[in-house]
Amino acid sequence: MLTVQNINLFYGAAQALRSVSLSANIGRVTCLLGRNGVGKTSLLRAICGLQPIASGSISLDGQDVSRLPPYDRARRGVALVPQGREIFPLLTVKENLETGFAPVSRDHKKVPDEVFELFPVLQSMLRRRGGDLSGGQQQQLAIGRALTMRPKLLVLDEPTEGIQPSVIKDIGRAITFLRQRGDMAILLVEQYLDFAHELADDFAVMDRGEIVMSGTRETFDTEAVRRHMTV
């Protein structure tokens, strides 16, 4: 589904990504790990088109999308749950969800049932403004909103941040469910190692803007990873 090849990314003169390569496939969860400030978010933003890359390529289903604006990538099936939630504060919960209709075809303009199954709070708060929700509720809304886009590549940036344990478990189950349904690739950034470990089919570890380790669940070496995660 997604192939990232040798991308470099700069903030002004500072380089945040150095020749990063990564891929994510339908029906699999790819987990990206790393300490604070190593460039995980930068990588995800580059994939979604929110941050321009200096070189390298990003392709979806074999098509190069490196130069496409974010909305065109969204139309090709990329959905993002960003760090910091980025809810539309003045839109109601319902409207927030409905923004996800933009890239989908007419007959899919309906919020999928699994969103409300997963996050029953949202159902009860449809008319409340997104900005008034609590942090965790916003996080749930952000995930629901991404699912409304019926993505082929779901990109999640620390989706469990600020979420109560029971819902984290639900999210884990949901990710498992989505993986099993087999219609999307999932790219997950997570600091919460146990959670990542449970879900990941493939994983990659970043440090200082580079991928320093990668492999499949079978080769997942918790200790080695932990080493990269400490200073």
Next chain:
Amino acid sequence: MSMTEQRSTSALLYLSGVTVSFDGFKALNNLSLLVEPGEMRAIIGPNGAGKTTMMDVVTGKTRPDEGEVVFDGKADLTKLDEADIATLGIGRKFQKPTVFENHTVRDNLLLALAGLRSWYKLLLAAPTKAENNRLDEILSIIRMEPQQHMLAARLSHGQKQWLEIGMLLAQDPKLLLVDEPVAGMTDVETETTAQVLREINKTHSVVVVEHDMSFVRALGVKVTVLHEGSMLAEGTLDQVSADPRVVEVYLGR
């Protein structure tokens, strides 16, 4: 009744019957809470339970519809504004990290540093050695010496979290309200943060909100569980974790 009154004098933070509603929705519902001097308290509870709102009430951001909020046995916080409350000695770290983006890390800490606050004093203030030492100290605690001259805008999410903790340290308040300090931190950093907080707790009172149970466990303090704006349970983490209601609404199976 007399019991509470008596305790209210000794408690550092005293909330009684606090209710906050937004357009009919009760975010806090008759909440009462006591924090003793020198105590560290963890507060957990489902998303939307009202934890952040409780902090908003204490720091003066939100006015309660009903109820009493007393600090240090004398100050009625419902009558004071944010700056007054901060001056009394209540510091806060926000759930969504908020730092001064156009200032360097060091200047962020300098602004937070306890002491000068009035405009005419700052106009003529010269940097002192003590202050600089203190800043260096904090920078090393939060491990941001390399970034100290970087603009805060360029920090990653987790680094901003650390900076906010550093600002809280610099502010040196009597009571620290810490909202989800370890969100977005690695497991190792989570442990470090717990250590830092325990260290602080030796001299300060702390209220921590967090969803990370391992972190709460590492703190090893009394836990209050909020639910739908009121207190659901209180006790050690093990005690509350065993409470079926807490499992039902919060921890999950």
Next chain:
Amino acid sequence: MITRFLWQGMGPSLRVAVLFVLAIGIILPLLNQLMPASNALYVPAWVLQLIGKYLCFASLALAVDLVWGFCGILTLGHAAFFALGGYCMGMYLMRQIGSRGQYGNPLLPDFMVFLNYKELPWFWHGFDQFWFAAIMIVLVPSLLALALGWFAFRSRVTGVYLSIITQAMTFALMLAFFRNDMGLGGNNGMTDFKDILGFSVQSDATRATLCFASALVLAIFLVISAAVVGSRFGKALTAVRDAESRMRFLGYRVEGYKLFVFVLSAAMAGIAGALYVPQVGIINPSEFSPGNSIEAVLWVAVGGRGTLIGPVIGAFLVNWGKTYLTGALPEVWLFALGALFIAVTLFLPKGVVGLWSQIRSRGTTRKAKVPA
């Protein structure tokens, strides 16, 4: 202590700027006074007058920048403080005319005579004394700023709401001053000044002195502003600009910070206005017009917001452009000016001053990329 305060903000580029402003203020008037008119270096008086005017505008721009650039208050009413200072000066100059007016009334200015005033309105008393006028020049704008700021900042009026309040204020003042009944000359305002401190306003020596005074004042303002923004106060101020409520949670009384800067800036604007009036020879209510305030903001934006040199450059550039273009391209100069504003926003996001750092940073990026 005070000298340390004053020196703390003086960076090298600012030192250059202050010296440059002073140099203009000294050399040009001297050339005017000492050179014979035939000499190539002779500076005619009208040039001095233009430079003097630009210097006053630069002071106004600096005042605007202090509140807008450093404190985040987009003021759309600073022309009001400028005009109030100007009116105080105008009243002094009017009283200096004495019985040389058209009607020869020793006490009442002409416009009062023909509007049938029998005696001097109360607020005109004292303005025959320069010291009194000088106090008023600072006091009147400051008090207005204090009153407005006191209420607005305490009620936490921010952003566009504050902008609109300042605009409403200047608009209301304009309408009020237009009224003939205000006793301040109505639409015609005050003109035909004769003397200032006993010297004829029309003599070249006076003009040279006024030009010098304007430069001196601007230089002083630059030093003061630099001291303020360079102090810890300045750091707090920019923090207030960026995240006001966060500052409150740190225990800062944000109102005090804003109020101090607002009042300081109003006083600066007032002084600038007072120097402006004898140089252009007229003060009239249209100085209060909201458009003037917006223009002052534009000077700052063109020069570079949030820097101290930017507003000075912006004020000079835009006003010199106006002077030049209204003479050279009278029919189409608005196209040129409008295009300038658009071009600056599009290509120089940090104003003309930003151009310098833009060039520099481009240099460094290139350098940084070379080894990679």
Next chain:
Amino acid sequence: QGAPIKVGVLHSLSGTMAISETTLKDVMLMLIEEQNKKGGVLGRKLEAVVVDPASNWPLFAEKARELLQKEKVAAVFGCWTSVSRKSVLPVFEELNGILFYPVQYEGEESSRNVFYTGAAPNQQAIPAVDYLMNNEKVQRWVLAGTDYVYPRTTNKILEAYLKQKGVKQEDIMINYTPFGHSDWQSIVAEIKKFGSAGKKTAVVSTINGDANVPFYKELGNAGIKAKDIPVVAFSVGEEELAGIDTKPLLGHLAAWNYFQSVKNPSNEAFIKAWQTFTKNPKRVTNDPMEAHVIGFNMWIEAVKKAGTTDPDAVIDAMIGITVPNLSGGYSAMMPNHHITKPVLIGEIQGNGQFDTVWQTPGLVVAEEWSPYLPDSKDLIADWRKPMNCGNFNVVSGKCGGKGK
């Protein structure tokens, strides 16, 4: 053939006043072009120096200085509204320039360096009131104006005049509005109310500039017909009417010293030249334009008479110069630096023109100092030697106001 003689044109081409002043700039360009076709003056060509003071009063002074000191123009034609004139006045006096001011104004001024070719109040306002009183038997008066000096002074003079004619205070209503006032509903209603007192009522309007169009539109909509409550205006000319559908305004009045509709050969020639010059066969002419025509011709004559463009010589030569005006007579420059003018009362027609309904039998000499104001009734201006004074007090016999 010497170097060309520069003539300054100081009219706003942008900002609020551009609407009125741009036309005057065009007229000056036309006059200069025509004069050059005739071979210029003193054997030299004329050259227009146009600047744009942008409706900004300090800029007027600055540009005046630029014209006089940098461009060294021989004379300046310019300004509109008293404040612009007052702003440049000290500059002209200091640098000894010559200014021709073409617009009606409130009087109370006479400068050696300014020639006032527009009307003084007695050349416009008073005859208009006389006309209404005598021909339309008006007994009740609304004096409506924009709140600035010209309306204030004019109304003051009119008030004194009306009272002298026996009109009672209660039959005079005075109303002021801000510049650019655009919502006239209440005021029109008030006028209507004032008019329903069983006495014939008229409105004397000194409403300025842009505010007139909405005012007349509201009048028309509210159904106030000229035969019920006529409005006589001093600032509404053909140019202003060009922006309004005048059919509902039929019969409302204006007082000027010139109308485009005046029929005589010199006017017809002027209109033709103007429409050719602007390449617009519908372009209208108006009173201030005529004032510039008169002023310009007078200046040419004076330069010829003096044989030089030297200001002092020209200023002295100006007095007594007589040139044809476009209303079919001659206007003369008087010693008070104002000119003699006929006063015409015109009714608005459906085609946006005025139809002269009444005219002063002869020419009216300007009273620059109003006899109806206590402090100026003793003043006169006479710039001939030996008096050479703009505010001579005839009681004390001294120059300079009270002349103490």
Next chain:
Amino acid sequence: MFFLRLLTGVSSALAVVLITATAWAADLQTLVTNLTTGGFGDREKAISELVASGEARAAPILEALAAGQLYVRKADNVVVIGKADGNKLALSEAVSGKPAGSGTEAELDRVRVNNRLRGVIEAAVGSLTLMSPDARVRRDAADSLFKRPDPTALGALDAAIAAEKDARIKTAFQEARAAVVLTSDASKQDKLAALEVVRDKGNRDALSVLQAAINSQSDPEVKAAATAAAASVRQTLAGWEAAQNVWYGISLGSVLLLAAIGLAITFGTMGVINMAHGEMVMLGAYTTFVVQDIIRTSFPHLFDASLLIALPLAFLVAGVVGIAIERGIIRFLYGRPLDTLLATWGLSLVLQQAVRSIFGPSNREVGAPAFMSGAFQLGQLTITYGRLWIVVFSLLVFATLILVLRKTPLGLYMRAVTQNRPMASAMGIRTPRVDALTFGLGSGIAGLAGVALSQIDNVSPNLGQGYIIDSFMVVVFGGVGNLFGTLVGATALGIVNKFLEPYAGAVLGKILVLVFIILFIQRRPRGLFALKGRSVE
């Protein structure tokens, strides 16, 4: 009884006509010639003589005179009536009414009238047209007689009253008769009765008649009764005055609303400090002018539809310009809202000067179509059609806009994009298109406002400048980002203004409104309808 009265009335009127007709027929020529000679005073006399003659031709001749259509042909000194017919005048002989060829203004001398003569003629024609078969004409005749009571018309009025079948016109006749009685030397009783009739009419004209009666009556009893009647009329009118002020306020509010509503989108929703907003309004007004100009020269019969044609065009013109501005300038400035102030200010200078160069600096004429001219009475409330339509129009625009923003996907995307542009883009919303459409919509609405404002204000390059400050005040006062706030804010400011104006005067009133805004914002620092909630902080 009724028949009898009717009969006598008709016959006496007939008699009057017959007698006078025979007596003076020969002299019509002289009478008409008299009309064309002498000064205004002589002319007035000639008019009353002509009326007294009772000639059937008198009415058309006098009407032509009042309308300025009576001429003397220079060539042969024949008095003719000239009616516009293309560029020429179709002539007919005044005395006989026979066609007399055509001519131009230059070949004819117009017979001048002034306002006073027009009034005299109107009253005279009034008494001559009381029996007209056209009900409107009879009504007008009654009205003009009421306003200008003429004692000689008493007989004709009586006859007309007797003959009248329409109850409302009959009342009007009776009121006119009462007014006439008051000016005649009728008996005290008659006058007292007449006073009652006039009092019951109860409007401004009635007050005027009563005031005149107070001034002219000598009998103390009549005078006292007139004073009492006037007082009672004044009292009724005072009650209506408040209603009138509210209406003025609403109509001023609707103008403010129209001017501000586009800004509520470009500024309120998108956050662009759009100083060129006024120029968009101006573009709309100039579009109206161009449309009317084309219609006038090429399709005159469409004139009444000109505004309807102009509306979509103005929307398009301003909208397209808006889109061009967004694509060319604004889109580089998102995230730098303050810079938009600078750029749009520059833009407004350019647009103003461009319009000045193309259309000239002076005002352009935009006419009112028939349905927007004139006024009607609602009780004692005078409501002008123009204002009424503007109120209706502004509400329509407002409602449509609310629908678009609230109920369409485009509206949703607009709001999403302006709240968080990158995230909206990541959600698959084509942000550039939405941005352009939003700015275009705001500008287009400003263009619509221009069409409406062209009806009440100058169409000049300065048009926009006059509204920009008010628009910003309204949007901010109402609460930025809240359309309802804009609606309520505009109406509130309008009404406050109109209640202050009669007491404080227009100038002070405006100052007070500004002070009121300043104080109000202290109370509600985020406007009338502040956005509440955590996200606002």
